[in-house]
Amino acid sequence: MTDALAERALTVPTALRPWITGIESVGVGEELPASFAQVPDTATKLVVRVEAGGRRDALIIGPRTRASYHADADRRAVSCVQVSLGPGTVRPLLGTAAVDLVGRAVPLGELPAGTARRLSRELAELPPGEMLAYLAGLLPDPSAADRSRTRLLWAAVDALSTRSGHAPAQVKEVARELAVSERQLRNLFTEGVGLSPKHYARIDRVRHVLTEAPRTDWAELAAATGYYDQSHMTADFRTLMGVPPRSYFTGRLPDAQPCRA
Template sequence: MTNSPADNSPAVPDALRPWIDGVEPMGVRDELPNAFTDVPDTATKVVVRFEESGRRETLVIGPRTRATYHVEGDRHVASCVRLRLAPGTLRPLLGAPAVGLVGQVVPLSGLPTAAARRFADALAQVGPDGLVVPPGGMPSSPRTAPSSDPSRMRLLCAAMAALSTRSDRAPAQVKDVARELSVSERQLRNLFTEDVGLSPKHYARIDRVRQVLTRAAEVSWAELAASTGYYDQSHMAADFRTLMGVPPRAFFTGRLPRATPCRTLRQA
């Protein structure tokens, strides 16, 4: 699967812009790969898939806490568009608690709420050629969305930023983030559970491993461990193995866990 050119894609519908933090249009140019990896991810996504037969379906994919390895990609899919939901918009948008979607792939039609139906209606504007990101780009942080609590969203975004790993700094400790934002650790944990689906600690853990995946080719293991906030290289390797199923060296040399058929997408 390769990224589709966005030049001739339809613009993001105005009704969607307050809710979407990123758009990834994809199209199948060649035969789908026999094997692929889904890495851990803290975001909830909505995927619109178009099959060669003309059939269309919309799926909600919750946060992934562990990597999964698959074989036999769905060869009936002609293209798809992945919409990454902005932080704090899941409950007002889909009417579902984030924690109930962790590790799940469900049809959007399986969420029988008025909010989900309105969102499905808006997605009717999404075509098989994907979406184009507006000239100014998608918002780097979520806008205030209808039916949401602006102060709650600001708090969540600030906490997520502090707990995320950046190239110039390691993530902050949960207790320090809570103190800086003038909330208790319990309040912070409840906020993440309801609006992200993960605890603050698990959120930071996944984000940190994703940084390792991104930057492993750029720096040494020791430097990578230090810059991403691990105690040492052994700590990084252990955390990576827990989330990815294999140690870093094994992963980057192609010694991966046994792949399983992607039953979820075939059933969806």
């Protein structure tokens, strides 16, 4: 993130927490960065962009399994709001399985659910400050969803996530703890998250490395994050990010490509 971009995490209202795990507001200054990285991400996101002339569009961005590096070919956007959808909410809200959105950016209005089309129409006119209240009034009652299945998925996601003091559990251990087969757990993740449990844990772990590396010793970080050793962490990071950690954090990155979304 450069000085030209101001990113601010917003509090998720209680009424939205069954559906949304995070909201970020990103403002862009007069001078945009020459290039930027899109890091791997496990979440499906609703993104509302505002251009300099006031035009808006709404996209659904599916999970990203690899990092990509882009030159900023489109300098019209001046701000955006990114809403991270919770595990198991993509089909109820958008009418499609999360796996069908992996690696894609899709105009919101092109998705099959009536909720998606309505969101696309309304968000094009709604002031950003009213967006959260509007979503709280529009999103379905959580009781209408399969709550037992959703609770199971959220518990699995929590167990396979990386955070300070918590390395991801093994997939077979999570399946056993939740009293499901590994195949059932894999199907649950594919439908509700878009990734296999193993791939989810791998991406989340690398994202944790991205956050903690600037202030943590490499070997200590590898151990705390659940890698076998530092070389294991380096290999995993290189696979997902395209370069080893030291290269990434010293700015030795792959050549930037034009941004298509």
